[in-house]
Amino acid sequence: MCRHLGYLGPAVPVSGLVLDPPHSLLRQSWAPRDMRHGGTINADGFGVGWFAGGPPVVYRRSSPMWTDPALGALLGPVHATGVLAAVRSATVGMPVVETASAPFTDGRWLFSHNGVVRGWPESVESLAARLPVTDLMTLDAPTDAALLWALVRARLRDGQDPAKAVASVVLDVDAVAPESRLNLMLTDGRSLVATAWTHSLSTLLTEDSVVVASEPYDTDPRWTPVPDRHIVTAGVTPPGPPSLAVLRLGTD
Numbered sequence: 001m002c003r004h005l006g007y008l009g010p011a012v013p014v015s016g017l018v019l020d021p022p023h024s025l026l027r028q029s030w031a032p033r034d035m036r037h038g039g040t041i042n043a044d045g046f047g048v049g050w051f052a053g054g055p056p057v058v059y060r061r062s063s064p065m066w067t068d069p070a071l072g073a074l075l076g077p078v079h080a081t082g083v084l085a086a087v088r089s090a091t092v093g094m095p096v097v098e099t100a101s102a103p104f105t106d107g108r109w110l111f112s113h114n115g116v117v118r119g120w121p122e123s124v125e126s127l128a129a130r131l132p133v134t135d136l137m138t139l140d141a142p143t144d145a146a147l148l149w150a151l152v153r154a155r156l157r158d159g160q161d162p163a164k165a166v167a168s169v170v171l172d173v174d175a176v177a178p179e180s181r182l183n184l185m186l187t188d189g190r191s192l193v194a195t196a197w198t199h200s201l202s203t204l205l206t207e208d209s210v211v212v213a214s215e216p217y218d219t220d221p222r223w224t225p226v227p228d229r230h231i232v233t234a235g236v237t238p239p240g241p242p243s244l245a246v247l248r249l250g251t252d
């Protein structure tokens with residue numbers, strides 16, 4: 001199961017979030033704590049997307065994060081007010097290609113999926129029926145995560161609120177492919193939406209920032225686990241304090 005991390009707050013070095021902490025994504029790529037649903041390492045690619053004043057910048061690879069000699073030098077000087085980073089453990093049958101690594105992006109959005117859509121690829125037909133054909137033909141990669149991104153993106157383009165787009169995709173996919181694992185994360189650098197749907201997720205709220213991550217990256221006592229089948233919505237609009245809400249999915 002892959003791992004992902006999102007950050008909103010004052011500009012910080014991206015390497016300080018992704019590479020340096022004691023249990024960083026870099027460390028989780030080869031020594032994750034909680035691989036409860038199979039897999040032992042996250043070696044099938046990685047991606048880092050960040051906001052530093054304009055549209056997001058994305059760097060992704062199909063190789064393990066720990067084998068990239070340029071990453072420290074690349075991320076060290078970058079200060080970002082929003083980050084979405086992920087390490088990938090490809091689901092069996094899905095290709096190890098750069099375009100299958102999160103974050104997926106379009107315009108101001110970055111998106112990631114930890115988990116699996118059950119019944120793949122048979123379930124794709126009923127899911128794809130919910131998509132405009134042009135979107136299906138432009139999937140980033142032949143993977144469940146890329147299809148989920150296409151579903152979310154189509155709803156954003158229809159003008160849906162980001163939390164509603166993400167929540168409705170989780171509930172629709174679960175209806176078509178029950179017992180799917182659907183930890184999704186979506187951010188535009190100011191707001192962030194993430195779901196905990198049969199996989200781990202934690203939040204870290206400080207006086208001026210929010211982090212949402214599959215696993216805590218350090219021992220800060222403010223890390224709080226998100227209950228299963230819940231959605232996190234977070235926002236940072238300086239100079240106000242960050243906002244964070246955790247709601248049950250599918251009860252309204």
Ligand code: GLN
Binds near residue numbers: 002088114145
């Ligand atoms: N199923 C997705 C993929 O293969 C995500 C994999 C994961 O969470 N391990 O890209």
